[in-house]
Amino acid sequence: MGNAQGIGAAVKRKEDRRFLVGRGQYTDDVTLPNQSYAVFVRSPYGHAKVNGVEAKAALAAPGVLAVLTGADVAADGLGGIPCGWLVKSKDGSPMVEPPHPALAQGKVRHVGDPVAMVIASTKAAAKAAAALVEVDYEPLPAVGLLANAIAPGAPQVWDEAPGNVCFDWHIGDPATTDAAFAKAAHVVELDLVNNRVAPNPMEPRAANGNFDGANDQYTLYTTSQNPHLTRLLLAAFTLKVPEHKLRVIAPDVGGGFGSKIFHYAEELLVLWASRRVGRPVKWTSDRMEAFLTDAHGRDHISNAKLALDANGKFLGLRVHTYAAMGAYLSTFAPAVPTYLYATLLSGPYDFPAIYAEVKAIFTNTVAVDAYRGAGRPEATYLLERLVEKAARQLGMDRVELRRKNLIRADQFPYQTQVALQYDIGDYQATLDLALEQADYAGYAARAAASKAKGKLRGFGMSTYIEACGIAPSALVGALGARAGLYEAANVRIHPTGSVTVFTGTHSHGQGHETTFAQLIADRLGVSTDQVEVVHGDTDRIPFGMGTYGSRSASVGGSAIVKALDKIVDKGKKIAAHLLEASVADIEFKDGQYRVVGTDRVKAFGEVAFAAYVPHNYPIETVEPGLEESAFYDPKNFTFPGGTHLVEVEIDPDTGVVEVASVTIADDVGVIINPMIVDGQAHGGLAQGIGQALLEEAVYDAEGQLTNGTYMGYCMPRAADLPNFKVGNHVTACTHNPLGIKGVGEVGAIGVPPAVINAVLDALAPLGVTDISMPATPEKVWRAIQAARAGKGA
Amino acid sequence: MPKLTLSVNGQPRTIDCANATLLVEAIREHLGLTGTHVGCDSSQCGACTVHVDGRSVKSCTMLAVEAEGAAITTIEGLATGNDLHPMQAAFKEHHGLQCGFCTPGMVMSACDLAARNPAPSEGEVRHWLEGNLCRCTGYHNIVKAVRAGAGDMNGGK
Ligand code: FES
Numbered sequence: 002m003g004n005a006q007g008i009g010a011a012v013k014r015k016e017d018r019r020f021l022v023g024r025g026q027y028t029d030d031v032t033l034p035n036q037s038y039a040v041f042v043r044s045p046y047g048h049a050k051v052n053g054v055e056a057k058a059a060l061a062a063p064g065v066l067a068v069l070t071g072a073d074v075a076a077d078g079l080g081g082i083p084c085g086w087l088v089k090s091k092d093g094s095p096m097v098e099p100p101h102p103a104l105a106q107g108k109v110r111h112v113g114d115p116v117a118m119v120i121a122s123t124k125a126a127a128k129a130a131a132a133l134v135e136v137d138y139e140p141l142p143a144v145g146l147l148a149n150a151i152a153p154g155a156p157q158v159w160d161e162a163p164g165n166v167c168f169d170w171h172i173g174d175p176a177t178t179d180a181a182f183a184k185a186a187h188v189v190e191l192d193l194v195n196n197r198v199a200p201n202p203m204e205p206r207a208a209n210g211n212f213d214g215a216n217d218q219y220t221l222y223t224t225s226q227n228p229h230l231t232r233l234l235l236a237a238f239t240l241k242v243p244e245h246k247l248r249v250i251a252p253d254v255g256g257g258f259g260s261k262i263f264h265y266a267e268e269l270l271v272l273w274a275s276r277r278v279g280r281p282v283k284w285t286s287d288r289m290e291a292f293l294t295d296a297h298g299r300d301h302i303s304n305a306k307l308a309l310d311a312n313g314k315f316l317g318l319r320v321h322t323y324a325a326m327g328a329y330l331s332t333f334a335p336a337v338p339t340y341l342y343a344t345l346l347s348g349p350y351d352f353p354a355i356y357a358e359v360k361a362i363f364t365n366t367v368a369v370d371a372y373r374g375a376g377r378p379e380a381t382y383l384l385e386r387l388v389e390k391a392a393r394q395l396g397m398d399r400v401e402l403r404r405k406n407l408i409r410a411d412q413f414p415y416q417t418q419v420a421l422q423y424d425i426g427d428y429q430a431t432l433d434l435a436l437e438q439a440d441y442a443g444y445a446a447r448a449a450a451s452k453a454k455g456k457l458r459g460f461g462m463s464t465y466i467e468a469c470g471i472a473p474s475a476l477v478g479a480l481g482a483r484a485g486l487y488e489a490a491n492v493r494i495h496p497t498g499s500v501t502v503f504t505g506t507h508s509h510g511q512g513h514e515t516t517f518a519q520l521i522a523d524r525l526g527v528s529t530d531q532v533e534v535v536h537g538d539t540d541r542i543p544f545g546m547g548t549y550g551s552r553s554a555s556v557g558g559s560a561i562v563k564a565l566d567k568i569v570d571k572g573k574k575i576a577a578h579l580l581e582a583s584v585a586d587i588e589f590k591d592g593q594y595r596v597v598g599t600d601r602v603k604a605f606g607e608v609a610f611a612a613y614v615p616h617n618y619p620i621e622t623v624e625p626g627l628e629e630s631a632f633y634d635p636k637n638f639t640f641p642g643g644t645h646l647v648e649v650e651i652d653p654d655t656g657v658v659e660v661a662s663v664t665i666a667d668d669v670g671v672i673i674n675p676m677i678v679d680g681q682a683h684g685g686l687a688q689g690i691g692q693a694l695l696e697e698a699v700y701d702a703e704g705q706l707t708n709g710t711y712m713g714y715c716m717p718r719a720a721d722l723p724n725f726k727v728g729n730h731v732t733a734c735t736h737n738p739l740g741i742k743g744v745g746e747v748g749a750i751g752v753p754p755a756v757i758n759a760v761l762d763a764l765a766p767l768g769v770t771d772i773s774m775p776a777t778p779e780k781v782w783r784a785i786q787a788a789r790a791g792k793g794a
Numbered sequence: 795m796p797k798l799t800l801s802v803n804g805q806p807r808t809i810d811c812a813n814a815t816l817l818v819e820a821i822r823e824h825l826g827l828t829g830t831h832v833g834c835d836s837s838q839c840g841a842c843t844v845h846v847d848g849r850s851v852k853s854c855t856m857l858a859v860e861a862e863g864a865a866i867t868t869i870e871g872l873a874t875g876n877d878l879h880p881m882q883a884a885f886k887e888h889h890g891l892q893c894g895f896c897t898p899g900m901v902m903s904a905c906d907l908a909a910r911n912p913a914p915s916e917g918e919v920r921h922w923l924e925g926n927l928c929r930c931t932g933y934h935n936i937v938k939a940v941r942a943g944a945g946d947m948n949g950g951k
């Protein structure tokens with residue numbers, strides 16, 4: 002049959018209908034009988050002592066059910082919000098891991114730190130009462146900026162973290178790297194900042210907690226990318242209620258991009274408050290609150306040095322990075338600038354020596370944690386800015402310098418100097434494909450045309466790699482992870498042959514209900530209409546680690562395939578019995594069991610029926626029913642990579658940068674649904690271009706977020722972006738059964754340096770050599786003015 | 795509390811709501827139509843877009859009492875029975891949605907554009923969608939969908 006809905010088919014999404022007719026069910030859409038509402042009183046200071054909380058007036062306000070504070074949290078023995086990854090410093094000492102109470106106890110450490118929780122019978126009543134809570138703050142010196150936090154004598158976020166250092170970590174070999182630099186013909190150096198950005202899924206976070214006292218049962222609806230992880234942390238650390246009494250449901254979730262991975266205090270607090278007030282308690286973040294409390298991304302300050310020989314071959318790389326953690330350690334925060342950043346510093350290049358040091362620094366800001374790409378965009382930005390600078394400094398062609406240093410297809414598996422082993426790739430192929438699709442040969446003519454219009458045109462590129470599907474569990478455990486990173490699946494074949502798949506991954510835009518149905522269709526020969534994919538409910542799904550790090554298809558899909566293998570094998574035994582043949586003679590293909598070389602067949606549906614109506618059945622050796630579970634723990638990361646090319650056109654009078662074209666060629670491994678894969682690339686590109694040109698979460702020195710609304714924070718809009726040209730060149734991942742690598746993050750990883758390299762290319766004739774992200778019109782205009790003034794002088 | 799009478803998706807409805815109630819709150823909380831979303835607090839995201847007397851409006855920028863006597867259409871009122879509205883169908887056909895959160899607002903806004911401009915260019919669509927934020931799609935497929943949907947609405951199919 003060669004299933005038309007199977008792997009490789011651009012099947013339209015099954016989930017679309019409910020979203021298109023307004024029947025999606027997001028967390029805030031869930032209103033339970035007798036619902037009550039929570040509003041938080043949050044710190045307006047970056048750092049302050051809390052001398053007291055006066056709630057009398059709020060408690061007396063109409064509709065108010067309770068006002069809860071840090072003292073109540075402590076009295077009820079709730080656990081602090083834990084960090085899921087322990088990183089050790091160079092000297093072997095563990096990172097500084099400060100306490101993180103769900104409601105402030107004694108001190109607040111960032112604007113938005115919750116101090117009290119007001120619960121009332123309506124949202125309006127809760128809001129009005131929250132304004133009546135009086136908190137006696139005593140402001141303390143605060144440090145809102147990473148650059149200030151690392152300066153001598155900076156205010157201390159935590160007494161136990163001198164110099165605000167959380168950990169001082171390194172990777173690679175300093176001696177071989179020193180030797181490489183000693184013999185280098187050229188050394189290229191670059192200081193750069195990776196700007197802090199706010200993830201901004203369009204659906205703000207929300208949580209609705211319900212304690213059912215009669216059954217001693219807790220239910221949490223929450224905007225989570227990984228409900229099982231949330232349940233695990235609630236059970237083991239924060240609420241301290243065992244898993245079988247705790248159900249976590251992440252229904253439709255309106256985007257996450259990393260920010261909904263983490264266990265947030267509000268998830269714990271609504272459950273606890275429900276137990277206290279005897280009613281379900283719902284909290285929904287507004288956008289300003291989201292800016293202040295959702296974990297941010299990036300925020301690095303780095304110095305990088307590249308050593309090259311006389312021919313432009315890379316000899317070594319030395320990197321020093323400061324990475325902001327914020328005031329508290331979010332769930333995966335320490336892993337991001339270490340195991341997801343520094344391990345990627347070899348990029349797609351053959352580097353004989355690398356040494357990187359990373360200092361994680363506390364600041365009086367909301368936490369920094371994984372945001373689309375998580376560490377890998379920071380590594381790519383650093384490397385591709387540096388390589389571009391090298392090409393300019395050495396007078397070499399930017400394409401040829403990269404080509405010369407890319408790992409060759411015959412070098413795989415390739416062991417980097419920073420722990421990772423890349424299994425497979427073909428970086429020359431994606432480079433060639435991108436250049437061809439972008440009509441690189443015609444660039445000079447386009448630049449001349451721009452010039453004729455009085456505009457400056459620039460071309461920028463990046464060749465990049467990423468690591469997805471973080472694994473295997475044993476390795477990440479050795480590196481400090483406090484969780485396993487496998488995935489679980491359960492495949493249930495119903496008596497009439499339709500299928501329900503339960504996956505531990507979570508879809509919040511990625512289209513798993515379609516993609517995973519295609520896997521089943523491909524394997525069992527059923528139609529995708531016959532398949533229902535269930536995710537996001539800990540009571541329905543055996544277990545799971547959720548969706549992040551582009552892991553769902555490669556890890557979650559592989560778990561489904563393992564379960565399908567078991568189904569197919571069991572079906573063979575049943576079919577052998579029905580066909581009166583030996584199991585060894587049965588093959589399964591295109592939805593049929595066949596006695597090899599004959600026309601004796603049983604359709605999959607007939608075998609499924611027999612499994613549930615076992616009248617004529619090998620009952621002595623085979624159990625009835627057809628349902629299998631599997632857990633899949635990958636052997637390695639997967640390594641997508643590719644080339645991103647950007648052309649910009651700059652108006653020298655206004656500094657406005659127009660993105661004229663974006664052409665990418667990625668190798669994301671085997672593709673299940675090309676329509677969905679392209680869509681993932683588009684979304685990542687928009688976020689990457691946003692970071693490069695528009696977005697920055699700007700704290701001031703005292704820790705006030707100065708632009709925490711859509712009036713101040715510049716989100717990419719339709720008119721800011723061009724159409725994207727997306728190409729793929731596939732090399733199949735060697736160690737998972739599907740050959741999939743992952744696509745969720747490629748756009749956000751590869752494109753920011755390509756954009757900035759294009760901007761600098763356009764401005765180079767004026768003498769501009771550096772610009773930081775976001776390259777806003779003001780920044781570009783100022784750079785042009787400064788360069789002109791410098792030249793005139 | 796004022797009593798408010800209006801037509802919602804073709805049905806006459808009467809609700810009690812406070813003077814300060816926003817139209818989007820009335821739609822979501824009083825009428826239980828949760829397809830209309832709230833994505834911001836500064837009238838920037840467009841997730842709350844509905845039609846008021848045929849024109850697209852951000853329902854978070856309007857008090858419910860201002861809608862007295864008006865005809866409101868929300869995303870729930872667009873399809874006819876099982877048949878998707880051509881704009882909804884175009885979003886599905888061209889993968890113009892991922893998480894779906896911005897989608898109702900996008901579709902409502904796009905329908906208004908198509909009513910004013912039966913064959914919008916790419917640039918016109920991008921300009922029109924200025925008030926609708928999407929974090930998932932990069933707009934590429936939304937633009938495609940809106941142009942196709944406008945064509946289908948205006949007899950293209
Ligand atoms: S909620 Fe109305 S514009 Fe954002």
Ligand code: FES
Nearest residue numbers: 892893896928930
């Ligand atoms: S589809 Fe998710 S915000 Fe547009």
